[in-house]
Amino acid sequence: MSSKFADRIARVQPSAIRELLKYGDDPAITSFGGGYPDPSLFPVAELQQVFADVLANEGATALQYTASVGLPGLRAQIAKRMSNQGAATDADDVLVLQGAQQGLDLVAKLLINPGDVIVTENPTFLGALIAFNPCQPEYAAVDMDSEGMDVHALEATLRSTENVKFIYVIPDFQNPTGVTLSLERRRRLIELANEYDVLILEDSPYRELRFEGQQLPTLRSLDTENRVIHLGSFSKILAPGVRLGWVSAAPEILDKLGLLKLAADTQSSTLNMTATTRFLESFDIDAHIERARAVYRAKRDLMLSSMAEHFPAEVAVTTPEGGLFTWVTFPEGFDAEAFMAEHALPEAGVAYVPGGSFFPAEQRSNYARFSYSGQSDEEMVDALTRLGGILREHI
Numbered sequence: 001m002s003s004k005f006a007d008r009i010a011r012v013q014p015s016a017i018r019e020l021l022k023y024g025d026d027p028a029i030t031s032f033g034g035g036y037p038d039p040s041l042f043p044v045a046e047l048q049q050v051f052a053d054v055l056a057n058e059g060a061t062a063l064q065y066t067a068s069v070g071l072p073g074l075r076a077q078i079a080k081r082m083s084n085q086g087a088a089t090d091a092d093d094v095l096v097l098q099g100a101q102q103g104l105d106l107v108a109k110l111l112i113n114p115g116d117v118i119v120t121e122n123p124t125f126l127g128a129l130i131a132f133n134p135c136q137p138e139y140a141a142v143d144m145d146s147e148g149m150d151v152h153a154l155e156a157t158l159r160s161t162e163n164v165k166f167i168y169v170i171p172d173f174q175n176p177t178g179v180t181l182s183l184e185r186r187r188r189l190i191e192l193a194n195e196y197d198v199l200i201l202e203d204s205p206y207r208e209l210r211f212e213g214q215q216l217p218t219l220r221s222l223d224t225e226n227r228v229i230h231l232g233s234f235s236k237i238l239a240p241g242v243r244l245g246w247v248s249a250a251p252e253i254l255d256k257l258g259l260l261k262l263a264a265d266t267q268s269s270t271l272n273m274t275a276t277t278r279f280l281e282s283f284d285i286d287a288h289i290e291r292a293r294a295v296y297r298a299k300r301d302l303m304l305s306s307m308a309e310h311f312p313a314e315v316a317v318t319t320p321e322g323g324l325f326t327w328v329t330f331p332e333g334f335d336a337e338a339f340m341a342e343h344a345l346p347e348a349g350v351a352y353v354p355g356g357s358f359f360p361a362e363q364r365s366n367y368a369r370f371s372y373s374g375q376s377d378e379e380m381v382d383a384l385t386r387l388g389g390i391l392r393e394h395i
Contacts, residue, residue, distance in 0.1 A: 011133035030383035031351040032370040035175065035324045038299070039374075041292050042239045043283070050278040054271070062274040068262040070096025070246075071270070074277045078232070078246050086221035087230070093248050095258050096268050100205050100233040100245035104131035106260045107201055107229055110253070111165045112137045119157060119167040121149050123327075123358035123367070125175045125203065128168060139360035140164065146318075148174065148181030151188040158196040166199040166229070171219060172207040173323025176358050176369035180321055183216050190222050198227075199253075205233040205245070208289050210322035211297035226250040234276060236324070237289050242272045296324065296373060299380070303372040306381050310388025312395045317370075324373040327355070330366040331395060337365065343394065348386040 054062050069075070075091040082089040097103050104127070112118065114136035120128070122141035129139075140161050142154045149169060158164060169189070171181035181189070193200050202219040220230035226249075233245040247257060261267075279285070303326060307317050316329040330336055337354035344350045355367025372380065 008134040008136055011136060012130075013133075029345065029349050029351055030375060030379055032372070032375070032383075033351050033353045034374065035371050036374040037236055037240060037324070038292075038295055041288075041295060043279070043288055046279060046283050047239070047275065050275045050282060051271075054274050054278055058274060062271045064270060066267055066270045066273070068267045069258050070094070070268060071273045071277060074244075074273050074280075075246075077277065077280045079248075082218075082220070082230070082232070082248060086217050087223075087248070089248055093251075093254065095247050095254055095261065096273060097231075097245040097247055097261070098265060098268050099235060099240070099243045100203065100231040100247075101127055101131065102261070102264070103229075103231040103245060103247045103257075104128050104201075104203070106247075106257050106264070107166070108132045108135045108137070109260050110256050111199070115163065117161055117164045119154065119161075119164055119198075120360050121169060121174060122360070123176055123355060123364075124168065124360055125170060126353075126358050127175075128203065129357075129360055132168075137165075138163075141359065141361045144174070144177060144179060146179060148179055148185055149189070151185045151192065154189070155192055158192060158198065164196070164198050166201050167193060168201045168203065169219070170203045170206075172204055172216070173209065173320050173325070175206070175323070176325055176353070176355065177327040178318045178320030178323055178325045179327075180213070180216065186216065186219055186222055190219065190224060190228075193227055194225050200228045202228050202230045204231060205236050206323035207232070208237050209293060209296060209324070211293040211300070213321040220248060229253060237285065237292070238276065238279070242269075242276055244268060244272060244276055293322075296322075299372040299375075299377070300326070302377055302380060303370065303384065306384040307388070310385050312388075312392050314395055315391065324371050326370050326372065328352075328368045328370055330368070332366060334366040334395065336368040339394065340368075343390050344387055348383065348390050350383050350387045 072091055074096060075094040078094045079089040079091050108131055112135035116137050117140050118132055118137045119140045122143050140157050142149050142157055173180055200219055220228045229249040231247050234242055314331045318327045320326055337356060340354060353369040356363035356365050
């Protein structure tokens, strides 16, 4: 039977995160693997109210098909939020998606032929690689430091690499590292994209979860030649279960993405779009986001202080200014995947995401991603204390 599959399916493999998510349902395991928002932050009562109101008063239309580009009211609200962040946008510049993840899939389908090159940060978001891989790209991975993608290395890559279709970047609280691209590098990234005539795919699901430092402009707002494709999401600022995100891009790009979305799923849920529109009209989402920031700031601080206290001194961690993740660097030669299988899970009851799968070209074994968003304070401290004790025995 496998001989009947298309060649692209060979690039579709189970991911480390998918394999780890099963531990989230095991009460004996504390999982820092999935980037799940804290469910206590979901505005359940407010959403219950708007869904009930929508079904009572707009049920006939909210349960019907609608335009594949998304409801006009929701697109206008998204455009207003983007405009308030410096990227002049109107409703026609927005396509509503089934989560930002769908945008990764559609952009790859639009732009990538087998063998074309995608430039990524190194490491990069595993979910993006999963979305891109069926289109059979090659990857050029550019190393990062505390200010994000190394733009000098990026320039050298663009100069020496043919068939680059786009640069994929998560500028704010990058997944998996938690690092933010500096303003100077954002501007240089735009200049390089213009100079080498490539597009930029800006993936920005964590942007509004900044809890310290200065808010930096989106790449879309700095764009001088309309070559930035911007992805946003309601998953981290409202609830992932509504499965709504958006893309904003040049008209000719947005039009083609709309056709691909029509082919993929016809449209996003009319009911969810209507309820989200009503939520944004009826409640203060910015106040809700501010509450989430405070919670995640405290969780980040607790994770970092627990790691500093209990992990060996040879282990380094990033200090994200927002988002949901920190990136752990173990000494050279340490195998984070093997350690988790042989020690962390059976001896400490702790799971994390080994870092190797986040590297699109040459995997590096001595890294891991930890999410601080989904565990209670007590469980987090207990688990990191156990894990730290076992790390000290092996490092």
